[in-house]
Amino acid sequence: MQNTVEKTIGEVFQEFLVEQRARLSPKIYSGYEKTIFYFKKYLNGQAPAYLNEEDEGLLAKLYEKEDKEYCEVFGPAYIGSSEMQGFLGHFMIGSVVASKAFLKTVGTVMAKLVKWMYEKGYMGYGEYKVTSDIVKRLKVDMPVAEEISDLMCLYAVSNPVASCTEVLDDFFFITGIEPGKLWFKSRQTGEKVGLVIVPEYISSMCKPGWTICLLLGKNGKVWKILESGNMYPCLVFV
Known part of the structure; x- marks a missing residue:
C-alpha cells in the first residue's frame, strides 16, 4: 500500500477530536481524548509489525531521520478492521489497566470514530x-471479558486445589461451553483440554473463540483453574 494520502493518521485524529470537543462536555470529551491517546499508542507500537516490506522501510527511514512514528507517516487507509480488533480485543485488555466503565467509553468512542471516518x-x-x-461486537464484549477475568481470578483464589496429577500453563481458546463447564484448545500445542469446572455464572458469560491465560491442574478426570489471567474477547495468536 502506497503512502499517498494528504493527511496522516495523527492529523485525522486531531481533526476528529477538535470536532468532538466543540460538541461535548469537558467530562465526556476527556474520555474521547484518552481513548485516542491509547489508540495512537497501540498503532505506533504494534501496527508496524504488520506492514509490508516497502512500508516498513519507509517508516524505518523516517523514524531514523525525523523521529516520526506510524501515525505521523501513514494515512487513515492504514486503519481498518484488523487494527480495531487488535486494539479493542487485545491491547485494551492486556496492555491497559482499564475499568469496565472506561472500556465502555472506549467502545463508544471507537464506534463514533469509525462512523466519522x-x-x-x-x-x-x-x-x-x-x-x-x-467495533459493535467488541464494544459489548470488552467489559464482559474484563469481568470474567476478575471472576475467574477470584474463583481460583477462593477454591484452591490441594493436588493435581498434571499442570498446563498456556493461552487457551474456548471451544465448548455448558453450564458450569468449559472446553479449551491450547494455543501452544493445539491440544484439546477439558472438561474444566467453573461456576455457572462464569460459563454463562463466556463465548466460543475467546482466549484466556490459565494455569490448569488436572484432578481426577477434570481440570480445575489454579491461576487465571486476562480473558480476551477474540482469538489471540501473538
Whole structure:
C-alpha cells in the first residue's frame, strides 16, 4: 500500500477530536481524548509489525531521520478492521489497566470514530461495514471479558486445589461451553483440554473463540483453574 494520502493518521485524529470537543462536555470529551491517546499508542507500537516490506522501510527511514512514528507517516487507509480488533480485543485488555466503565467509553468512542471516518471519506464503505461490525461486537464484549477475568481470578483464589496429577500453563481458546463447564484448545500445542469446572455464572458469560491465560491442574478426570489471567474477547495468536 502506497503512502499517498494528504493527511496522516495523527492529523485525522486531531481533526476528529477538535470536532468532538466543540460538541461535548469537558467530562465526556476527556474520555474521547484518552481513548485516542491509547489508540495512537497501540498503532505506533504494534501496527508496524504488520506492514509490508516497502512500508516498513519507509517508516524505518523516517523514524531514523525525523523521529516520526506510524501515525505521523501513514494515512487513515492504514486503519481498518484488523487494527480495531487488535486494539479493542487485545491491547485494551492486556496492555491497559482499564475499568469496565472506561472500556465502555472506549467502545463508544471507537464506534463514533469509525462512523466519522466513513462520513468524512477517510474510510471506504466496504472497510467501514466490516470494521463497524467488529467495533459493535467488541464494544459489548470488552467489559464482559474484563469481568470474567476478575471472576475467574477470584474463583481460583477462593477454591484452591490441594493436588493435581498434571499442570498446563498456556493461552487457551474456548471451544465448548455448558453450564458450569468449559472446553479449551491450547494455543501452544493445539491440544484439546477439558472438561474444566467453573461456576455457572462464569460459563454463562463466556463465548466460543475467546482466549484466556490459565494455569490448569488436572484432578481426577477434570481440570480445575489454579491461576487465571486476562480473558480476551477474540482469538489471540501473538
